[in-house]
Amino acid sequence: MYFKLKIWRQKSPEDKGGFQFYELDDVSPDMSFLEMIDVLNESLEIKGVEPVHFDHDCREGICGTCSMFINGRPHGPQRGVTTCQLHMRSFNDGDTITIEPWRARSFPVIKDLVVDRSAFDRIIQAGGFVSVSTGGVPDANEIPISTNIANEAMDAASCIGCGACVAACKNASAMLFVAAKISQLALLPQGKIEAASRAENMVVQMDSEGFGTCTNTEACVAECPKEIGLVHIARMNREYFFAKQSSENISLR
Amino acid sequence: MNLDAKIPEGPLVEKWTRHKFNIKLVNPANKRKYDIIVIGTGLAGASAAASLAELGYNIKSFCFQDSPRRAHSIAAQGGINASKNYQNDGDSDYRLFYDTIKGGDYRSREANVYRLAEVSSSIIDQCVAQGVPFAREYGGLLDNRSFGGAQVSRTFYARGQTGQQLLLGAYSAISRQIANSKVQIFPRTEMLDLVLVDGQARGVVVRDLVTGKIESHSSHAVILSTGGYGNVFYLSTNAMASNATAAWRAHKRGALFANPCFTQIHPTCIPVSGEHQSKLTLMSESLRNDGRIWVPKKGIRGLTAKDALRIPEEERDYFLERRYPAFGNLVPRDVASRNAKMVCDEGRGVGATGLAVFLDFADTIQRDGRDVIEQKYGNLFDMYKQITADDPYNVPMMIYPAVHYTMGGLWVDYNLMTNIHGLYALGECNFSDHGANRLGASALMQGLADGYFVIPYTIGDYLANMPYRKISVDHEAFQLAEKHVKDRIENLLNINGNRTVDDFHKELGKIMWDYCGMSRNEEGLKHAKQEVIKLRDEFWKDLKVIGTHEELNMSLEKANRVADFFELGELMIDDALQRSESCGGHFREESQTEEGEALRIDDEFSFVAAWKFTGKDQPEELIKEELIFENVKLTQRSYK
């Protein structure tokens, strides 16, 4: 297969950046999208050109590292997959493929297609945990949980933190990501104890990172490689409003 | 050099309890006076960093990924073992211990393995308390499954994403401590050297991968939890950036590297589709519960899955069922892998490359119905179809073995301390618990056992004797190490040759896979050693790395790692060569029974092979730690 590639190149965070055009021939339809970029990079390096930098690691769709905006969509044209699981057979011979980094104020570009997603980590640090220390916990079976609650919590917990939700959202909103964690822990009895302060603190952190606000376009859900549902955003909203009207936290946070 | 594993006295079941009582404690008020560096944020690293921070130590945690949540523990699918005996099917700490020792083909330490089994139950309690959404039964209690041919159901799981969920649990714990300012996190930062002062591990030199800045960090102890070295083979189920650099640099500073040749090959991976292949995707071993493995009796070049439907039953060879009537398709990983290789070597492999065998669900679908299969394996079937474009509901899957896990690693004693004082190794990074072969669902167990329940005790024993005084990073030892690191990076950038890192890495991987992979022999290993040395020389003469070191430069990162893989690869070959028995994942063709099965030689090889670095281009020195079995009787495995 033959492709024309239009790739965003940016030397550093300060650099203005711009698109570069490349052509690539003899691409096997069995290649993954990232392997196609590997081939491009090999050819660039041989020519003495700096290879295209992109984030990737496990290449089996679970680590959440890969992050490319391909032909106008995060993780490319297929639903429910990450870029690393996208194969070239999903494209037509001769296609022009435009590759851009995730675009959001809260995800600044580091280089080429690599962005800084540490805002997500800071949101989790604000409360995306159950405050238990190692040891001294009850026996695992002392906390029975119905299968449908466990399943729904698992649906939310399957978030890989890739940021496709932010990338897809017209408002660059992180609500699906934040909701997935708030919802997972609000569903489980272990997490209920500090559900109110968790919802309050994580939303404050989300806002301070500069993400936009959800307008329920549902683009995040459509592009989430783990197909996490809108029901979790609804639960986050409930948790937050409930926390705000019932908690005794009256300070500014 | 005499290796002391520091195994506590007393009966097996009391060793850990007694040891916990006997070791020294650090006063709670004094813990804040100690700094500990933890490298890696996988299950072992994140759980250790969080647990130690909870105790009051100051932790600096480093990972090369952009977030601690992305360490490769996340990719483990199957589950985590624990001897809870929730199923009332006769499990116990002792049985888990026994299965692990036996599964490791009697090449691991009894005391370490028993402790692993003993703390396994606490891991499940801890993870549930953190909110890990394990699978449950309708009554609300935890569900278990039998895994990897175990006779009891002791595996806890969270869909096919157990590793992810456990890692996110540990990540949440470390996040809490970051918020608490007890853990300082350094993402996109890679350790490039270990710093010793007066023979003690007192810090590390790291490179900020974004700015390229080389920096030193000082501490009272250093913990390496950096995973395995399967990427020596280029193609493996490891993540692209998984590497051995931290462990290898520690080795070059004096830490012994144990059993490097013990690598595990996983039988059910999606086969290589062509030259461009960058990594291999594992599919859960559970597929073998219902799939039947076969190849045609007579080799057919380029047989596709679609054409396989036309091959009549009598022309198919269900080779595992034929050779192992008792276990059939459920023989252990190494046996299944080796047999697949054998039929492919006979020219009966299938697919475009001839390096694959069929895993066929047609009979099961006919027997149980498509719905049942979909429920059990739906996501795996979808994944397979996504990658190969073949639909396993209609045509057989193709599978081939791939490098998956490395049992070898840094030598550690019972306290998980290497022979360097103050340097610890946890998880896959150490060698200690899996012997020559790891059981399914035991890697997650070991990583978390080490991090949550072993190191928080044992490190106190060491620190209790340490003065509080911190060492400045202006100390000469740091300056020298920094210079060493910088020189090496300069060297890599200045070669200015013609071949890319990947090109070299691929070639190294091929040599290792061909000669030090599923089946090894003396002649091949000797040949491979020459090849690796030759290639390594060429690497240092003809490598091409574009860009500078003062920026994000992923080619440079890779070059730095591959340079270490060359040296480690050589040591793996040396180790495979000296161990002229077959055991676990290590199959030496010279050591097999008349029926072609692995033959262990306990009289000669019942030891841990710990290798000592003696200098550049010098042969490494082999130091043996005898393995003493007081509780189990050594038997030959048989799956006939």
Added chain:
Amino acid sequence: MNWLSQTLASSLGKKLIMALTGLFLILFLTGHLIGNLQLLKDDGGQAFNEYAKFMTTTPIVKILSYLTYISIILHVIYSLILTINNLKSRPIKYAVNRQSENSVWTSRNMGILGTLILIFLVIHLRSFWYEMHFGSIPTIAYEGGGQIKNLYLIVVEAFSHLWYVILYVVSMVALAFHLTHGFQSAFQTLGLRHLKYTPLIKIAGLLFAILVPALFALQPVYLYLKNL
């Protein structure tokens, strides 16, 4: 009341205001429609004029109408704040962005639809609300009712112009699209989402979004045709 202002200033708080004001305006539309349906009565405008008097003089209705004004103003102001903030969240746009693959047009263009509705609202209020409150409208006497303002006359006059009728119909189409997203979206924002009830909300929202603007649009068309 730090906590309250902080809550309302948060991203979720702003959404809450949008949802609550939106839902109140939906209620208002329902009431307004019921009243306006009097226009369709063939009684020379008596029912409508009496309705108009009732609306401008009853105290409880007055309170409701002030709530409506506040809702409109808050809905507009907060939508502006949110839109500006959301634009800032992505300073560099994508060169290629295929949003149509992952979301429906209306959900992404509530701002444009809302602006059209706002423009319509200004014209609409100037024509009728302003006239009713501050203009000099001829009065009419009904049996037992005394002299009341004959708003009906103004309405009939206004809808005798074709361009004015078209403006109303087009605006109601915009309102319909605004409601298709807004109705169910408000429930989602309030966190009211359930496997059983969300499909009902969506159907109710769709019916409302079609039916209500259609009935509103019917009136100018009816009056225009009737008086042709």
